[in-house]
Amino acid sequence: MNKKISFWQLDKLSSDQQEQLLQRTESDLSNYMTQVQPIIEQVRQQGDVALVEFARRFDDAHITADQLRVDASEFDAASAQVDEQTLTAIRFAADNIRRYHEAQKPGEMTMQEVRSGSFVGERFLPIPSVACYVPRGKGSFPSVLLMNAIPALVAGVKRTIVVTPPGADGSVDAATLVACREIGITEVYKCGGAQAVAAVAYGTETLPRCSKIVGPGSPWMVAAKQLLSSRIDPGIPAGPSESIVFADDSVDGALAALDLLIEAEHGPDSSAYLVTTSAEVAEAAIAAFPEHWSNMSAQRVEYSSTVLSGLMGGVVLAGSTEQAFTFINAYGPEHLQILSTDPWQYLGRIENAGEVLLGQHSPSTLGNYVLGCNAVLPTSGAAATVSPLGVMDFMKFMSVAYVTETGYPEMAEQARVLATYEGFDGHANAVSELRKKYLR
């Protein structure tokens, strides 16, 4: 492994060069959009036939239309395949994820007396249906299934289905099916990428049309969500995984390198920076990668070394803590780890991040799998305005208002003045003296 880790010194970069470091794969999806448009069109026109063809073309899976939905025997086979230890871990994760999200769930309704005798509030309801996308291309992701689907179930969504690419043998990842069974999901469909998004946006003979799709995926899947956003709610943007590990001079650079490899190993399209204020930490981290890579598979070494030696990853040396966090906030990472013996001192400086993991015992692996907070997080800088996936992504609220006879006069008079100013006669008449004539 002789790829050179990219090293950037913020003090020495022009603003254009700094801007370049903020780019991600998703920053320009135009090429993917062009590829994805005909896939969407084919699914819209041909339904299942197109899904079968794309499973063969993109997943190398030879399945027929009546095999698109996972049947009971496949759930049974998956249960027989997954060992006890994995099942225990799935249950442990699911339990924490459920408890975290149950605490997020709002009550049925709120109501406050905004003026004497006038009440306004909110009534919360689940959305009707959702498709949870579980990626498969560069790994298998039972954890993503749990992160997507548990908040939907907690919210009370009536129909929660799963779409996921089939493997070359035409099967769905066994642990993903076991995780589905554990939490009570029975509808799982074998299709991935852009075609899966199109399938649930339009509906096919086998797949139901859904109101929303959630979950992370490859740039093809992300591009399809963008193109179909007027047809299906595309949920929070969740593309290739990305992280920033911030380390101050109180920690070992080799630990920072170990943690930088967590999200850098997802794929060559991921992004991962170590941002540090310490030249010694930067040097120690760079020196540590070969040793860490010796404990990883050739594929994960290839992915992470591509990221860390390219333009979307590496080690960034900041001239000051202030400069480090200005860069971090401009980047708005999906995962942000703060490595320091006193991590809490930095929390107040962080404005944009999907999640913040504080201290040497909170590597993002724990957040990815078991802590309970959601690991489907805004990518590509969307953390500036978007929150992690949560129960409210599967709920909506309607405003509810009730004005009593005593509350009415004050409200009516002020509303009449504004309606008159805006020139809306009908609005004004409805709150004028006229109204009294018709009240019972």
Ligand SMILES: NC(=O)c1ccc[n+]([C@@H]2O[C@H](COP(=O)([O-])OP(=O)(O)OC[C@H]3O[C@@H](n4cnc5c(N)ncnc54)[C@H](O)[C@@H]3O)[C@@H](O)[C@H]2O)c1
């Ligand atoms: N944000 C998160 O929570 C999170 C979690 C896990 C993974 N991820 C990210 O999600 C992504 C998952 O990607 P993946 O590849 O592993 O799985 P994926 O399921 O998203 O992608 C595989 C699918 O992409 C499509 N595809 C592949 N090549 C294509 C081509 N040439 N043309 C058209 N379509 C094509 C196929 O339909 C295939 O089924 C990774 O980038 C990973 O970093 C994010």
Ligand SMILES: N[C@H](CO)Cc1c[nH]c[nH+]1
């Ligand atoms: N890091 C991913 C979110 O960006 C979540 C994940 C699942 N498995 C491994 N990682």
Ligand SMILES: [Zn+2]
């Ligand atoms: Zn991860």
